[in-house]
Amino acid sequence: MREAYYLIIVNSVLFILFGLGFICFPEEASLLVTDTLPDTPSGMIEMRANYGGVSLGLGLLLAFCARTKKAIVWAAWAVIFVVGGMSIGRFIGIMAEQAGNTIVYFLFIVELYLISATLLALIRIKLDQPEGWEAFK
Secondary structure (H helix, E strand, O other), rough: OOHHHHHHHHHHHHHHHHHHHHHHHHHHHHHHHHOOOOOOOOHHHHHHHHHHHHHHHHHHHHHOOOHHHHHHHHHHHEEEEEOOOOOOHHHHHHHHHHHOHHHHHHHHHHHHHHHHHHHHHHHHHHHOOOHHHHHOO
């Protein structure tokens, strides 16, 4: 359970930092990740809301879930599904565009690691502490 807890905390911190970066420094964050800026005020607002706000909210939710053992299992599944969805979207984007900056590939590798490590942590919980799965019965 401890491994899953630490992975949830790591994911929480990463999402919070990513979210705050896009809320507080949207131009710099956008240039870092996409090599461009949104070209309208509405585009910048949406970048703050979607990249920033959703990431910040997810990070805070994960931190909240890390407080109890049963919620850690749910948070781990959330990481797998959310980060998994991001990595699927990123993979399709890489294949469709046949290009990407270094950050795109770095984030893809980090996503694959986080998914794999979190899945392994869930498997260990299931094998070592079946009571951690009581919420799913």
